[in-house]
Amino acid sequence: MLQLTPKTIRIVDFYEDGTDSRHFTFEPKGFAHKEPIAIGQFFMLTVPGAGLAPFTYTSLPDNQGRFTALIRKVGKLTDKLFTLKKGDLLGYNGPHGNGWPVAQIHQKEVLIVAGGCGLAPVSTAIDYLIEAGRAASVTLLYAARDKESQVLKQERARWNSKIKVFETLDTQGDRGHSGLPTQYLSTVLSQCHRQPNMLLTCGPEAMMKDIAKMCLGLGFESSDIWLSIERRMRCGVGLCGHCYIGSSYACKQGPSYCYDELIAFENNHNTGLSGYMEHFQYC
Ligand SMILES: Cc1cc2nc3c(=O)[nH]c(=O)nc-3n(C[C@H](O)[C@H](O)[C@H](O)COP(=O)(O)OP(=O)(O)OC[C@H]3O[C@@H](n4cnc5c(N)ncnc54)[C@H](O)[C@@H]3O)c2cc1C
Ligand code: FES
Numbered sequence: 418m419l420q421l422t423p424k425t426i427r428i429v430d431f432y433e434d435g436t437d438s439r440h441f442t443f444e445p446k447g448f449a450h451k452e453p454i455a456i457g458q459f460f461m462l463t464v465p466g467a468g469l470a471p472f473t474y475t476s477l478p479d480n481q482g483r484f485t486a487l488i489r490k491v492g493k494l495t496d497k498l499f500t501l502k503k504g505d506l507l508g509y510n511g512p513h514g515n516g517w518p519v520a521q522i523h524q525k526e527v528l529i530v531a532g533g534c535g536l537a538p539v540s541t542a543i544d545y546l547i548e549a550g551r552a553a554s555v556t557l558l559y560a561a562r563d564k565e566s567q568v569l570k571q572e573r574a575r576w577n578s579k580i581k582v583f584e585t586l587d588t589q590g591d592r593g594h595s596g597l598p599t600q601y602l603s604t605v606l607s608q609c610h611r612q613p614n615m616l617l618t619c620g621p622e623a624m625m626k627d628i629a630k631m632c633l634g635l636g637f638e639s640s641d642i643w644l645s646i647e648r649r650m651r652c653g654v655g656l657c658g659h660c661y662i663g664s665s666y667a668c669k670q671g672p673s674y675c676y677d678e679l680i681a682f683e684n685n686h687n688t689g690l691s692g693y694m695e696h697f698q699y700c
């Protein structure tokens with residue numbers, strides 16, 4: 418049965434993790450998740466007095482049911498959330514949506530390209546592949562505006578010893594690469610011992626679109642290119658129509674979409690991929 422009444426979660430802890438971003442740990446109060454949560458799924462968070470909004474699980478529930486989310490302060494709801502304290506209660510509904518294609522990524526050499534706090538929705542995929550013993554098949558290219566706005570510092574430190582991690586900053590840093598991920602991609606691929614043949618990407622839609630096209634040009638199958646497309650959401654369960662993309666609701670069929678699906682929307686609805694870029698630059 419469709420569950421719309423929010424359950425209650427408690428803020429267990431949080432710490433600053435990038436400009437205007439906090440890494441929250443939440444704990445269910447009086448309920449347990451009945452079904453496993455898939456990598457890349459999201460939940461609706463209700464902040465009393467401010468409304469509700471979707472956020473991705475940065476880590477899936479542990480044996481105490483605790484899960485984490487990386488949240489950037491951008492407006493009314495997140496402003497209010499950032500005033501709350503440890504122990505405060507929030508409303509919660511989830512999991513929702515279609516996450517990353519689990520069966521498919523098991524067979525592939527996976528390139529993950531994330532921009533800004535678009536790293537949050539791919540973090541469970543990275544941890545999943547590491548735990549599945551497939552770390553050698555994962556390459557991460559992470560782009561951010563500057564050092565301060567990079568998120569998931571602890572996770573990146575942990576991943577560094579396990580998977581290939583490449584970072585680039587829009588602005589010149591002390592060291593490391595500077596420039597857009599599209600400019601860095603060919604160098605990254607030239608340093609991979611095993612050539613990636615599948616893409617997962619999340620970040621500003623212009624970045625995802627350009628990276629997807631480059632990967633197509635490099636011979637990736639369009640069915641092996643997956644983008645996390647995000648829309649304004651109100652209900653999160655396919656009732657309000659706020660998150661329409663082509664003929665689908667991003668809250669139900671998405672947020673992870675195969676490039677093939679987006680091309681089909683383009684053909685059926687006469688909206689180019691650029692049509693999906695009109696609203697939101699993820700972070
Ligand atoms: C499936 C999904 C997963 C998400 N996961 C995360 C996450 O893990 N971490 C995170 O920090 N954020 C995430 N977001 C974005 C997050 O939901 C928004 O930042 C949040 O709704 C902002 O609420 P607000 O009231 O603070 O800001 P608002 O005052 O509502 O908005 C601030 C600005 O952002 C724009 N905006 C906000 N949300 C959207 C949207 N979905 N589409 C287009 N424009 C938008 C508004 O137009 C406005 O310009 C996710 C969004 C989706 C759809
Ligand atoms: S958010 Fe209401 S239909 Fe998707």
